[in-house]
Amino acid sequence: MPELSKSELVRMLGDVLTELDVLRASPDIDAASLKSLDSLRRKLDKAQRDLVKAMFQENTQQFKDSAAELKQHNDELAQTVDSIERVADTIRSVTKLVGAVEKLVSAVAGA
C-alpha cells in the first residue's frame, strides 16, 4: 500500500469531515448518534488542524532558505539593471571627454 503524504492525509481527513457533516445534517439522525458524531468531528478537526500547523512550521525553514537564495539573485539582478542603466550615462561622459580632447588637439594642430 503506497504511503500517504501529509498533504494527502490532510485532504483525506477533510473528506471524512465533510462526510460526517452530511451525516450530522440528516433529519433522521437520533440525538445519541449525533452526539457521538459531534465528538468524532471535533477530534478529527483537531487532528487536521494540528497536522496543518505542524506542516506549516516544517515549511518555514524551506521558505527562509529559498527566499534567501532568491534574494541573492534579486540583489545581483538589481546591480545588473543599475549597471546597464548607467552604461549609457558613462558612454555619454566619455563622449564629452573625447570632444574636449579633440578641441584641444585641434587647437594644437591649428597652432
Add this chain to the structure above:
Amino acid sequence: MKTRKAIWAIAALALLSSACATRRYGRPIGGFQAASAVVIASTRQWLETANKLERDHYIDSQRAAGDVIEPKQLEEMNRTFAAEDIAARMQALRILGDYGALLARLAATEGPQEASAAVKELGEGVKSLGTTATKLCTGAGCATGNTRFQQATGVVAKVVGRILEGWLSRKAGVALDETIVEAEQPVSELIGAIRQDIQSLAERRRQAASEQWSAAIREFNAEAKGKPATPERLRVLAERVKTQADLRERLASDAPTAALDAMDKAHRALVTYARSKKTPQTFSQVVDAVDAFATAAAQAARAALPVLERLRQEVL
C-alpha cells in the same frame, strides 16, 4: 580603415541584437510580472486570514453546538499559525514579487537603445579625433607633445573598445537569460512551498464551510419539524442553507493553487526560453504559458476572499 568599419558594424549589430533580445522578452516578462502580482496578493490574503479562519470556525462551532466559548481556547485558535511563520512567508512572497518586478525592469530598460545612440556618437567622436590628430605636425621641429597626442588617440580608441566590450558583456538579453536560469530552483521551490501551504489552508476552509453548511441544514430541519413551523423563520433559514451551499461550492475553486501551478509552469517556460535559441516556436511557447498563467491569476483575483467574507456576513 576597413577593419575599423567592420568593428563598428559588428558592435552596432551586437547592440541591436541585444536590444531586440530584451524587447522580445518584454511581453512574456511583463505578463509574468503582472500575473505574479495578482497571485501574490491573493496568497497574502489567505495567509493573513489563516488564524481568523480558525478563530471564526471555533466560534461558529460553539454556536452551532450551543456550547460556551472558552477564552483560552479562542486564544489558542488565534495562535494556530505563529506570527514568525506567517512573517517568513510574507517575506518570501515579497522577494518573489521583487524578482518579477526586477525582471520586468530589466526587460523594459531603455539602456540598450539609449546606449546604441550614445555608442554611435562616441565612435564618431573618436574617428574625428583620430583625423584631427593625424594633422598634427610630428616631424623635426614640431612640438614633441604632438607625437604623444597621436599615441593618446590610439589609447582613447582602446578605451572605447573596452567600454563597448564591457557593455556588450553585460547586455540586457544575456543578463535576463542568466538570471532566469539561475533563479529556476529557488523560484520553483518557493512556489511549491506556497502551494502546499495554500492547499492545507484550503482544506481547513473546506471543513469549516462544511460544518457551517451542516449546521444551517440542522437549524432548518429543527424548525421544519417544529409544531407549528414558522414560514418566515423557515424562509430565513432556507436562505442561510442556500448561502452556505454556495460558499461550500465556491471554495473548491477559490484557492489560488491552480494559479500557483500556472505560475510555476510559466516560469519554467521562461527558463526553457532563456536556454533556447530564441526561435519563433520557443517564443510562442513561453507566450502561451504566460497567457495561461494570466488567465489563472485573473480567476484567483475574481475569487478574492472579500467576496467570501461578504457572503459570510450575509449569513450571520
